[in-house]
Amino acid sequence: MIIICSVGGSFDVDMAEGPEGYVCTECGTQFKGIGKDPKCPKCSSDKVVKIG
Numbered sequence: 001m002i003i004i005c006s007v008g009g010s011f012d013v014d015m016a017e018g019p020e021g022y023v024c025t026e027c028g029t030q031f032k033g034i035g036k037d038p039k040c041p042k043c044s045s046d047k048v049v050k051i052g
């Protein structure tokens with residue numbers, strides 16, 4: 001399951017890199033995150049690791 005996560009409500013970021021895939025180590029949710037410290041959209045944990 002892929003969830004698009006908008007971090008901080010602002011997309012004023014370098015879009016050249018685009019959203020990257022992350023997986024939450026707490027609940028296993030995979031999502032697309034933008035920014036330096038994306039959080040899990042499901043459990044709000046910041047214990048996420050980049051995938052892909």
Ligand SMILES: [Zn+2]
Nearest residue numbers: 024027040043
């Ligand atoms: Zn989670």
